Structures are given as C-alpha cells and as structure tokens.
Amino acid sequence: METVETLVSITPPAPPGDVTGAPDEGPGRRSLRSQIARLERELADALVSTFDAGLYGRPIAGLQGDSSGVASAATTGAARLLDLGELELLRDDLVERLRRARAPFAAHAELEAQRRVLLERILAEPEVYRFVKIRLPDPGAHNCGTYQVRPRFGLIGMMAGWWHVKLSSGCPLARGRGVRRGPNHSSRSRHGSDD
C-alpha cells in the first residue's frame, strides 16, 4: 500500500491551464518533428555518400519512396497536421529507411576488413597463399593497388618455394595507360590516347 502511494505521489501534475486533464502532447510532438528533421538530413547524406563510395547502381533500400513501409499511412493523401501516433510511425519508418540505406556501407566496410585480414595473412605466410591476388579499392585508407603472391625468380622460385607478395604500381593514372601522342600516329596509339 505504501508503494502505491509513493507511485501516485511522483506522477507529474497536469500542466497549468489544461482543464480537460489530457496530457500535453506539445513537447512530444516537437521532439518527434526534430527527430524527423534529423533523420531526413541523414537520409539525404546517405544518398550522397552512396555516390562517393562508388556504391551507386546497387539497390539502396530506403532512399526512394517505399510504399511497404510502416509509415505509408502517415505519408499518403493531402497535407495535414499529423497526430502523435502518425509522427511516431513516420519517425520509425525513417529510422528503418536509414538503417537499410546504410546497410550497403556496412557490408562494404566488412568486405574491406576481411580483405585486410587476408592481406596480413598473405604477407605473413605467402607460400600458403600461392598466386592469390587481392585488390584494395579503398583509396582513402590504402592505395588502390593489387597484391599478388608470386614466386621469386619465376620458375626457380616456384620450385624452390620462394614466394613473396608483389604490389602493383598503384592507382591508374588519370591520363590512362597509353602514352599520349600526336594526331599523326598510327591506329595502334589511338586507343591509348582516347581518355
């Protein structure tokens, strides 16, 4: 009985002026609207990041309109003032969209981490990973070269068990592979100059 009295005593009083006794939804609505604004901004950033990370072209769920979302009821019809429940539904839907929009980035980061672990193993024991080739396309953290386990001195190293890791020359040059030549050269050089 004493516990019940304690619980009753800490119940917040109704706001002043609220003659009906209904709870004041204002702070909750303001909080939800600010959350929606933040989520919308993060969704927009996720779209731009998709292009920056070179993930464009993969289906990025959550960036386009999704009628299967739980908030479809809150985002249909004409413009109106949404009630608290609809704002919550909308917030939850945006959270879900954002999570799905970021999923490819998480998968991409995990793949990169796996590659780095594999690279460390290859560098430690190249003879175990003969002719394995891995590419690190993350230009921010590493170079964009290709690592390959090759035998030293060709056939001799292969027979003697001398293996090492070779790193390719790195990122492709902006001007392409061929040497830029003048317009009077043969068709053999034309391919290299068309960049």
Next chain:
Amino acid sequence: MRGSVDPLVEAEFPGLTLTYEVVDVVRRKSPREVRDSLDRLAPRINGATAVTLRTSPIVLAYRTFYRQIGLDPDLTPPPAEQAVLDRIYHGGFRPQDSILDAITLAAIETGVSVWALDLHQLAEPLPLHLGSAEGNALRINTSAPIAVTMVQPTTQRAVFYSLAVPGVPQLSVDEALWIATGAVRSGGKVA
C-alpha cells in the same frame, strides 16, 4: 503580401510564414524571355546537382516540412526538386505555360517552393489564410490544399504563394515570388 497562419498551425511549425502575390495572367505559351532563361539554366544542372540537391539547406527544409505534414517528398517532390528531376529526365526544361514555367524558374533560381492558385476558386476572399480544416487537413482559405498548384486553363487571376518553412529565409521566399510574378507580370522580362 503576408498571409496569416492559424495559431494551431503556427504552434506546430514556429516561424512558418505565408507570403503571396496576386497577378493577372493569361495561360499561354511562355514569352521568349522566360524560355530563354530556362534554356540558360538547363546546362547548370547535371546529375551531380540532382544527387546533392536534397542536401542543400532550402530543399532539405522543404523535404522535411513535407514529411512533417504527411507528404512523401520521394513521391511528390517539392517544386525545385521536381524541376531538377524533369531537367534530368528530359534533357532540358520543357516549356509548359506561363504559370508553370514561372514557378519552375523561381524554384530553380532559389530552391524555394512556389505554388499558384486560381483566385476565383478560393472559397474565401483574400488575404490568404493557412489553417487546418476537418481531419487536420491543411488548407489555404479553407478550400485549397497546401503544396499543390491548382490553376485552370481559364485562370485569369493567379495567386502565387510560398511558405517560409523553418530553415528557409524570408529573403529567399521574397526573391522566389519576385522572380515568379515578374516572369508572368512583365511579359517575361526576367532579371
């Protein structure tokens, strides 16, 4: 001119203002100056613009406002975003008519959303008033839903209006309305 906003709506969106201009119009092919302006703006917009557009503060503010009033900006984009998407899809701004081209011009130049209403279709006379009707629907002068352009082929007096939603400076709204009404009013002399 400044319209009024219902206190209930203003409580939901502090700082929301409604601004409008009334213009005599004839719905016909846009003047050459407007079409030239659209042609001049088209090369400025490319795929990168379309991608990064929704991160620009004004467009983002309208997208957020759309969400908060129950509209999905991915399904019904704000005018500036819609204009950019149309530009990407069609390879240029396709001239429509004097009113719609004026709205497109203002949206592209400023990013601000401008809509137009037929003055004679409003249930109540001016000034414009934004309020909530039955079912919490947001209406202009109790008849026109907001964020929708509603003009007829026979419209003679149009009300161009815009909303300074939270995050959009009033100066940008005034500029957008000035561009839109200027494109219609002066027979297409666009600054």
